[in-house]
Amino acid sequence: MDVSAPDGIVEGTSGGDLIDDEYTGDPEGDMVDNNDAILPGAAPNDDYIIAGDGNDTVYAGQGDDSVEGGNGNDLIFGEGGNDTLEGDAGNDTIYGDNDPAGGPAADPVSETVDWSHFQTDCGEVKDQTVDLGETKVHFDFQSQDAGAKATLTTAAQYTEAGENFDSCSALQLYGAGGDCGDGVSPTSTTVLTFSSDNSDYTGEVQGLSFRINDLDRSDSSDDHVDIVTLSAVDADGNPVDITIDPEGNQTVTDNGDGTYTITGGDQDTGYLNQDDKIGSVKVTINDPTAKLTIAYSNGGDTDQAISITDMTYDTCPVEDDPGEPGDDSIMGGLGDDVLYGQQGEDTLEGGEGSDSLDGGEGNDTLDGGADADTVYGGDDRDLFIVGSSEDGIGDTLDGGEGGDDYDTLDLQGAGPLRVHSTVTDYDPVSGVSTYAGTVDFLDGSGNVTGTLEFSNMEDVIPCFTPGTLIATPRGEVPAETLREGDKVLTRDNGIQVVRWAGRAEMSRERLMHAPHLKPVLIRKGSLGNDLPERDMMVSPNHRMLVANDKTALYFEEHEVLVAAKHLVANQGVDTVETLGTSYLHFMFDRHEVLLANGSWTESFQPGDQTLGGMGNSQRQEIFEIFPDLQTAKGRDAYHAARKTLKKHEANVLLMS
Structure with a gap:
């Protein structure tokens, strides 16, 4: 097949695409973070991504990337590097850095420890590793008593509606009477260790769930007491919480050391069947788990067994590592967009539509653009630009208070206006005041045409210097x-x-x-x-x-x-x-x-960013000389x- 040479541009289709480092839909074979960027001045992972039409999701990955969302309601993450991100048409959501939810490299997959997949040797389940799909489980059975063994059974098991346990599949742990003579010590210890060969998954499992059936206590004529001690740890060896819900009157004890003991209740019924509800216990381990240990003891004098149903769980995806956040340029374009600068010294431009901008950390520059926008500076020293009265009308601007805080409101090119402000805070050490208030935008006759609300601002700004x-x-x-x-x-x-x-x-x-x-x-x-x-x-x-x-x-x-x-x-x-x-x-x-x-x-x-430092008197001087500049049409003509x-x-x- 004839394939064109890469052109340095990762292109989406006309539909809703997921463009990340696994996307292979570009017609020339360009990929994200594939060390194949070839445009002038680009480092190997400085990707240029054109998502195209449709509701696209883009993870730009490492490097100083450029992303154009195109038509549609797009979700864009710049991730690592100093990125330039443009939503174009549609109601877009753009993050300068990483997905705040963590950005997993893959989706969780639901899998089952199906005991029917395990091999037996002379009827007993011995040590082995079983491939369950994205996960492998290693089975290790340790006998602490000559009569202890693990076998498979197809006897009917107690399960409830909605549980994905095979009602005719279980691991049976058998214990001889007396348990090494003391009636308490473990008959056997079963260890399940989870792993994965897929780099998209950690090897841990989450939401692990199963039942222990036939967990009971006999009457005096059939002396046995089932005792099960459970423990689970994560990949770092830290104990994981276990939730145990008995259906009968079994006793559950949290031993305080990461282990939990379940003791069969006094049913005074003799032997229970494996599908009897009162002998069943539901076990759930929600957090990521790398190893599960089941220690079984028979605390009486006669032989007895418990059954472990199939186990269900979800795989744990590896969290994506897109690199260090950078200084991003983010442009919403058309539509009602949501822009997040996150970390770094970012530039956010809302464009047309009622946009929401959040600078996050760092010294950011924010311009809501046309229509009524909500703009929040976040931490540190942010610059708020109002390009015209038309842009400013209906806006709500909040400088934020965190970090090295000193926010500036730049009313550049905004025409005649009147500012009403009050001091909301004063730092006697630095001498800096913080202001909140309203900006009235005026027409040529001094009538109010609209307003802007602002808060948490420390300054409102000023080309050549003397000697030039x-x-x-x-x-x-x-x-x-x-x-x-x-x-x-x-x-x-x-x-x-x-x-x-x-x-x-x-x-x-x-x-x-x-x-x-x-x-x-x-x-x-x-x-x-x-x-x-x-x-x-x-x-x-x-x-x-x-x-x-x-x-x-x-x-x-x-x-x-x-x-x-x-x-x-x-x-x-x-x-x-x-x-x-x-x-x-x-x-x-x-x-x-x-x-x-x-x-x-x-x-x-006029309209250049530096105009903002001028007071109203200087602005009025300019309007007297150039009256056309009081209108957007006149300012546009002064190109x-x-x-x-x-x-x-x-x-x-x-x-x-």
Whole structure:
């Protein structure tokens, strides 16, 4: 059969697929975690998964994976690595890391210790190992009395409706009278040890259940007392709890050492049959069990036996080990999605629909997107982005309180608004206040168009820093000297007039409590071709122009914009500590690319993430100059001068 060569993409079908490390439905033979990733910049297990249509379940496994859910209500687990996960259409649920339920490698399988499968030697059951399917059981019979033996019987057994025990199959343990002369010591000890050759299962069993029948005590004319002591341990040798339910008046004793003793009751009826209810005891062991021990004693002077019915159980799957959690990018897309960042510094974008976002642990960035969303930051220092008033209306944002807590609400590009807040907590040591309140979104006339509720927020945020030289018709001038009306050289439209200039002060205290806002130092020559010509320091969200053959190859654009924080992996680009700085912004009639310290970079773009640090007064200044920006249509028209790379796209560019 002619099979196409792998193309580096694990593809699902048009139906509901389970895509994990055992999925073999890709037409080119690509698999998850198969050391076969071949896309540019990919490590061997950095998989690219396109699930396609249908309600799919995807376990991306180890590596820095990219997953596209496609149409349908998908369930996606990024598992180990720094993953990029996109739900696309449908009501999707996406976890950045592992399945919180544990993610077993296989489903449990129900099996039976069927005594009819055991071999006999001269009518007796001797030591042997029997394959039961996914599990093997080793049978070990130890006789402590010359007359003790284990045999098989097809005599009718007591069972109840719903029990999957064969009513005509049992192991019979026979004990001679007197038990070595003391009437108490074990006649025999039977040990069942479970194991598995299948790597998907631990070898332990769970939900082990069976009956002991004909467990009784005779009258004085037939002196015998059945005594059974049970114990069970897990794979580590730890005792496992046993539940014992007698049908008659047998006595059950928990000995406190992991063993349980059952003593036949005084029925005064002589011998019982194996199908008599009053002689039956139900045994259940719910927890994982590796070994079961049955010690049988006959505490009287005459011979007697008990019967052990078939045993039922479920196998114990091995818990999946997908690797260490990472810093994930999770995009819900269309539909009402549920996104969990879990551990790591994650970026969650809800997209369209009424989404639920939970950042989990780590310093996360969360953007609910369109429609009414519920967004919870979880532990540590989280950044909440509201891209527009339309995005924010109906949202409920909670910064969370755990970990190294300092949460920031960024009302970027949200148009005219009014914030009502109260202090809900204050730390006198750090001087940090925590706020809760309401954001009113306003139209051009000051009327409220909708609201947003927030709580547990410690800050609401602020592109160039002073000293950066900007190319103008009169030469290079410091960025901090530019004012409204000054002329600047641009890459696309020649000489353009500065329409607005702004400044945001970043104190040492503010940077200490919001380290994600620390400036990025781009050293001389670190961008290639001896650029920039001098060291330059910019805000983390300020975007630099990158233009080379790789950008055209990977993104079908010769020139792209990359945020400074996404260039930190590049040699010579680092986030730096500072006692404080100022971020400078200036705008033109359109988003422009201009020359700073010899490198092409962007001007301020309304709606860019850095807008959030501005107060209402600066925002109103911009709206007076650019009134169209008060509407979503107007902001959309002020589009970016170049394609902007996301974090995972920038990583591909820098690593290749």
